[in-house]
Amino acid sequence: MFLAEVNLTNLNYRAKQQYLFSLLQCCKSSKELTQIHSQIVVNGFSQKNYILGKLLSFCVTSGNLVHAQKAFDQIMIPSTIVWNQMISGYASSETPLKSFQFFNQMGSSEAKPDGFTFLFLLNACTRSSYLKEGKQLHGRILSNGLCSNVFVQTNLVNMYFTAGGVAGVAMARKVFDEMTQRNVTTWNSLLSGYFRCGDINTAREIFDKMPERNSISWTTMIAGYAKTGKCKQALALFYEMKKAQVEMDQVVFLAALSACAELGDLRTGRWIHFYLDKASCIQKPYFVSLKNALIHMYASCGVIEEAYRVFKEMSHRNTISWTTMITGFAKQGFGEEALAVFKWMQNVEGEGIRPDEITFIGVLCACSHRGWVDKGWHYFKCMTTTYNIEPRIEHYGCMVDLLSRAGQLDEAYKLIENMPMKPNTALWVALLGGCRIYKNVEIAANVDNQLALEVEPDQAAGYLVLLSNVYAAARRWDDVAKVRGRMVAMGLRKPSGRSWIQVDGVIHEFVAGDQSHRHATAIFKMVKEITRLAELEGHIPCTSEVLLDVEEEEKGQFLYFHGEKLAMAFGLLSIPDPVTPILIVKNLRICSDCHSIAKLVSKIFNRNIIIRDHNRFHHFEAGACSCNDYW
Structure with a gap:
């Protein structure tokens, strides 16, 4: 260890202090930290808040709160910086309430909280949705004269949006409106807050009013639009951002590729692919995510060969990569190719790749679109026998869809009746789809009896239209009229086809x-x-x-x-x-x-x-x- 090579006894008091501090700055492991800490104690610096603050900072950054606690307990008169390090560490930990325990203890000490203290505590409230504690902090912030601190107020806005629910939106806006000073981060907090609570129109109004925008502002809007299904607006803003020559990062490309996939916008997707191949600003952790997004985009635009080329060229793949490729082939109707990729995936399990629940949805989807009932049952059963994955309702839905498409309506009905969880509307609708194909009015009527008592109004329109299709195919016009009458009475309309x-x-x-x-x-x-x-x-x-x-x-x-x-x-x-x-x-x-x-x-x-x-x-x-x- 490097400490053994240095004779600290030959250094004066100030030089020792500076040297130990420099060692803390370049410390790389808990083992090194322990040795440095022992030298701090041996050389009489255990009460130096200046050095202990740096030591605690390393503990907090590395997640070693046990060592931090031991070091803190040795300090007789902790400074504000030292208290803040402990509050910060626990605020970001799995036990964020402990940060408030330290804050309360700090109130009985000579140290006084500052803006950083409240920033860390607000972070704890935001992470864990502690609205009660957040409101109390708001009062303390005002009493401590920090109402003009733009950083504290910005975090207060973020806390109310995240932890406050419906009432929190009004509180967040009140804090924002009363701020005497705002920066672009403040505006971004307000922007993302409105997206989180689903108020897309207000978010756009905020974006248009912003006196200054940075890349985060644009990315928040584009990603927000994409996540809420407003993909045309997302790509329109993406082109505006490009035209404004705002620096783009991996997050905005992920959002834009998602929008391209939804809309089938191959032209924009190809441009992004070309840009990414030439760009040097993309961080390594995002390489796989971006490649996965490209696979999804190409597959969603019907260019499955290009999706497969991107997949094969990847130097590293994760489970999402394999699942995206399998699902892409499945939705194209290329069942053989989907199952071939799944078999390939099984052969590389030793590399840490293992199918998950979503992978099997893709596999069962491939069987469904090809009518492979026996293969579907095989993979459905091997979920539990081979991979210890308990089938979820989505997997039962795939099997019901497979059986229904294949005309095995009685088997599909039995599967729904015997499944270990309560069936949802999607399962019954899949069965109705089979009834429409095979004109089975009897089972359709039974499904209607099940759904009539359980279906939520917002899901009723789709199933009733499908039920009407079954009756119409059988030329039972009186039953069609009755179903349409039910829709009128419920205020429902047939979903608009676009x-x-x-x-x-x-x-x-x-x-x-x-x-x-x-x-x-x-x-x-x-x-x-x-x-x-x-x-x-x-x-x-x-x-x-x-x-x-x-x-x-x-x-x-x-x-x-x-x-x-x-x-x-x-x-x-x-x-x-x-x-x-x-x-x-x-x-x-x-x-x-x-x-x-x-x-x-x-x-x-x-x-x-x-x-x-x-x-x-x-x-x-x-x-x-x-x-x-x-x-």
């Missing part, structure tokens, strides 16, 4: 019958041409999902102008390059008629069309779909 397509960096959104687009005339003309050509190919409108008891010809009119057909027509008009696939993203399940039309369009116009609905991808080429009409 389809969007990106052309030249601009995302165009369509709903059924939408005439608001500036090229609506040309789009509707193209839809009619598509319909005419499809009929020449023998297409008959699939009217079984139209929930109205009207003539077949009239039902066909309802189908002609679905959002995905409008998006498809716009894509044919706006993307003339025959090699470029037309990618359409849809928020709901694609209907049977649009699926049939997309197959014919790919054949008639010799175009590759990719449609991503809320369940999976459909790759249409030369009159066929990758799902083999099994979806």
Whole structure:
């Protein structure tokens, strides 16, 4: 040890003190700390707050609070700095309430709390949602004359937003409004606070009013938009940030890639990938996360080959990497590839990689989209037998979906009845989906009896529409009318179907019958041409999902102008390059008629069309779909 090489007896008092302090500054381990501490005691510096403060700082930083406590107990008259080190250490520990015990003891000593004292305590309140203690601290802050301390007040704003619930929002805003001085960190705290409580509109107002913005301000807005599903706004701000030449970091790229994945914005995703390959500012811990985000983005945009290329080129992968790749293949309908990656993953378990609950959701999803019932049961059972993972309700949902798609409705119903937890709406809806495909009205009615008493109003619309589809497919119009009447009585509406397509960096959104687009005339003309050509190919409108008891010809009119057909027509008009696939993203399940039309369009116009609905991808080429009409 380096201390053995130095004879401290040859140094004067001041030189010893300076030397021990310098050793503390470059201390790297608890073993070194123990030896330095012993020299501090031997040389008579155990009451020097100046040195002990530095020693405690190392203990706090390294998480060695046991040593810190022993050193603190030896000090007869701790200074404010020393008290603050102990308060800081426990505020960041797993027992943050101890920081308040030290604060109370400090009140009986000669030392006086300062701004740092309250910063550390507010941090404890924020981390552990201690609102009661936070309010008491607020009073002490005012009585100690720190109401003009911008750093303390900023942390007070953050504490109220984090720990205060609904009432805390008003308190946080009151503190902010009464501040005589604010900095960009204060504004950022307010901004992130409104996002945390879900008030996106106010957050945007704050952002627009900020007298100064830094990269954190932009990142908070972009990440906030992406997390709350406002992906178009997230990417619009991302481009503004880029135009303003604000320095971007890994956090904003992660948020932007998430938004690209949601929207199917391949153009922006590719630009980010190119930028990341050239950038040198990305910190090492984020490399894997960013690569995972790229895999997810490419897979979500239908470019699974590119996603797999990124995956294979990774020098280091974690469980999320493997899971993202498996899920990406599964949602494309590439079951063999998904299971091949899972097998590869099992072969590298010795490297610390192990499947988790989410991995098995991807595996079971792959089996479901291919109708592999036996394989699905095999992987479902090996969760517990091989990996000691207890199946969650999501895994039961995958199995119910698999069995229902395969027509094994009785088995799916039994699985729901015998599962060890209470079934949720998603499981019953998966079963209803099978009832729609196989026109099983009896089981659908049983599901309705189960759900009618349990389903929450905000989840009822989707299941009732699906129930209507089952009855409509069976041409039981009286039952359709009853279900629609229930929806009206409950004030529910059918979820709005939306389809969007990106052309030249601009995302165009369509709903059924939408005439608001500036090229609506040309789009509707193209839809009619598509319909005419499809009929020449023998297409008959699939009217079984139209929930109205009207003539077949009239039902066909309802189908002609679905959002995905409008998006498809716009894509044919706006993307003339025959090699470029037309990618359409849809928020709901694609209907049977649009699926049939997309197959014919790919054949008639010799175009590759990719449609991503809320369940999976459909790759249409030369009159066929990758799902083999099994979806």
